[in-house]
Structure formats: structure tokens, C-alpha cells
Amino acid sequence: MKKELLHIYDRLYRYFGPQHWWPAESEFEVVVGAILTQSVSWKNVETAIQNLKKEGILTIQGIADVDKGRLAELIKSTLYYNQKAEKLKRFCNHLKENYGCNIFKLFNKEMYDLRAELLSIKGIGKETADSIILYAAKKPIFVVDAYTRRIFHRLGYFREDEDYQSMQDFFMGNLPPDVDMFNEYHALIVAEGKDFCTSRKPKCNACPLSDICKYWRK
DNA sequence: GCCCAGGGGGCTC
DNA sequence: GAGCCCCATGGG
Known part of the structure; x- marks a missing residue:
């Protein structure tokens, strides 16, 4: 499981590059x-x-x-x-x-x-x-959101209505507590969600995760 | 005109 | 604990 999650992270990072979150001056x-x-x-x-x-x-x-x-x-x-x-x-x-x-x-x-x-x-x-x-505090907690749920549901890890805490436990139980990696991972999930794993018409053919996604089997 | 975007609280049962 | 409603802009 750890390897799978890190593999997904690598895929996203290679595709989107560093996201430089959070955009703020303080x-x-x-x-x-x-x-x-x-x-x-x-x-x-x-x-x-x-x-x-x-x-x-x-x-x-x-x-x-x-x-x-x-x-x-x-x-x-x-x-x-x-x-x-x-x-x-x-x-x-x-x-x-x-x-x-x-x-x-x-x-x-x-x-x-x-x-x-x-x-x-x-x-x-x-x-x-x-x-x-x-x-802001720069401590290693994994941020989960609606994109995380949607993407990992389509990848086959979560139910469609998976609750926040069980999603966070899943990531934190299977990833090393690394602030910089958690930072990028969440930002990359948002990038993936915005560009490809959209709610209405997902752009699966262009998605960097399509070949490992259950949702895209046609 | 519709839908949805980097949610959370409050209320009912 | 699940299921609902409220909040009330801007871009596609």
C-alpha cells in the first residue's frame, strides 16, 4: 500500500511538477x-x-x-x-x-x-x-478534501462517501510523516482533480493516472 | 439557465 | 451517526 501511494505521488509529481503551495506571504x-x-x-x-x-x-x-x-x-x-x-x-x-x-x-x-x-x-x-x-504551522498532517475522495474512489481505494477521518488515517498510516511531501501530495491531488478528475466529465484519456484507474475501463 | 468550486455548522430523527 | 438545509459569488 505504501508503495502504491508513493507511486501515485510520483506519477502526479512527474506530470504536474512542484505546486509551490501555499501561495501566501505569511x-x-x-x-x-x-x-x-x-x-x-x-x-x-x-x-x-x-x-x-x-x-x-x-x-x-x-x-x-x-x-x-x-x-x-x-x-x-x-x-x-x-x-x-x-x-x-x-x-x-x-x-x-x-x-x-x-x-x-x-x-x-x-x-x-x-x-x-x-x-x-x-x-x-x-x-x-x-x-x-x-x-502554516508546517507540521506533518495529511490534508484531505473532496478531490481526494473523488480521485481515490475512482482509483478503487475509497467508497464514494468515505468519511474524512478514515481517509486521513489511510494516508497517514501508509506514508512517512513528511511535511514537504504531504504539502506536495495534497496540492497535486487538487491539480489532478481540477484538470482531469472533474466531477461531471472526467478527462480520462489525458489523465496521468488513467491506466491505473478502475473508473477508466472502456 | 445550469453546475460547481481547495467546507462548515445546525438541526432533526 | 446519517440525512437534510443554509450560506449566497464568479467562471465555465
């Missing part, structure tokens, strides 16, 4: 992006991040202090903007109240303590928490 910007990208394409997030930078409030203090309606306006491109404005404020207030706005004090925690604390903040679920842990 650890805090990763967190903001992780919340804003919930159920929306990254393009929409970039617009919002630029707005926050222009406004000069892409800081913990800045978001904690800005008017909630104003914040919602600035991130309007990211869908569910009212809820996301609340989420950003909740996270920043948590950092302000417990860590004096120093995100690294939070990130210094042991990985699973950090995960539990992130999950306790309303608006941060498993995928968002794990993205923060891997891409």
Missing part, C-alpha cells in the same frame, strides 16, 4: 486563505486577499478591529461572505485573547493539541484545521 495569510477558500475557487480568494491588503488590514489586529460589515464587503468575492467574516473575526479574537496576537505561540503546540484547539473554534472544521497545520 503564516497568517495562509490561515485567512484557508478560511476564505471553503467551498470556493482560489481565484475568488485572491481577489479578497488583495482587497484586505489594499485596505491594510491583513493582520490579526486589523481583522479583529475592522467593522464586520466592512470586512464582509471586502471578502464578498468568496461566497458566504457574512459567515466567513464571522469566522475570520472569531479566529483573530481567539489569537488576541489567548496568545497576544502571536500566531507562533499557537503553532508551538504539539500537532494534535493544535488540531483540537483549531477545531474548537467555530468555523474551522477538519479540512481547514489540517490545512492550517500543514501549510
Whole structure:
């Protein structure tokens, strides 16, 4: 199993090349992006991040202090903007109240303590928490998402409705805990999902995994 | 006009 | 624990 997973990783890496995730200028910007990208394409997030930078409030203090309606306006491109404005404020207030706005004090925690604390903040679920842990805190947790489920279901590893935790356990139980590899693997899965393993009409003939995919047997 | 994109929470049973 | 609904932009 380990060899199979590493083989798939190698295939994707050779095809797509390094993905350079997470595109952000700071650890805090990763967190903001992780919340804003919930159920929306990254393009929409970039617009919002630029707005926050222009406004000069892409800081913990800045978001904690800005008017909630104003914040919602600035991130309007990211869908569910009212809820996301609340989420950003909740996270920043948590950092302000417990860590004096120093995100690294939070990130210094042991990985699973950090995960539990992130999950306790309303608006941060498993995928968002794990993205923060891997891409901002740089600890070796495997991020799972809808693409992961779809691709590995079609490859024959998961059921169509496989739950998050069992998918994460599967990867973490069969791969060495390597931050750089986990970083690339998740990003490569997203690239594969976007370009080939799409939900409606998968482009199987061009897919770098088609010859080992159960879904493509015609 | 439709569908879906780098989800999460809340509610019911 | 599963099954539903809500949130509410932008690109193809």
C-alpha cells in the first residue's frame, strides 16, 4: 500500500511538477486563505486577499478591529461572505485573547493539541484545521478534501462517501510523516482533480493516472 | 439557465 | 451517526 501511494505521488509529481503551495506571504495569510477558500475557487480568494491588503488590514489586529460589515464587503468575492467574516473575526479574537496576537505561540503546540484547539473554534472544521497545520504551522498532517475522495474512489481505494477521518488515517498510516511531501501530495491531488478528475466529465484519456484507474475501463 | 468550486455548522430523527 | 438545509459569488 505504501508503495502504491508513493507511486501515485510520483506519477502526479512527474506530470504536474512542484505546486509551490501555499501561495501566501505569511503564516497568517495562509490561515485567512484557508478560511476564505471553503467551498470556493482560489481565484475568488485572491481577489479578497488583495482587497484586505489594499485596505491594510491583513493582520490579526486589523481583522479583529475592522467593522464586520466592512470586512464582509471586502471578502464578498468568496461566497458566504457574512459567515466567513464571522469566522475570520472569531479566529483573530481567539489569537488576541489567548496568545497576544502571536500566531507562533499557537503553532508551538504539539500537532494534535493544535488540531483540537483549531477545531474548537467555530468555523474551522477538519479540512481547514489540517490545512492550517500543514501549510502554516508546517507540521506533518495529511490534508484531505473532496478531490481526494473523488480521485481515490475512482482509483478503487475509497467508497464514494468515505468519511474524512478514515481517509486521513489511510494516508497517514501508509506514508512517512513528511511535511514537504504531504504539502506536495495534497496540492497535486487538487491539480489532478481540477484538470482531469472533474466531477461531471472526467478527462480520462489525458489523465496521468488513467491506466491505473478502475473508473477508466472502456 | 445550469453546475460547481481547495467546507462548515445546525438541526432533526 | 446519517440525512437534510443554509450560506449566497464568479467562471465555465
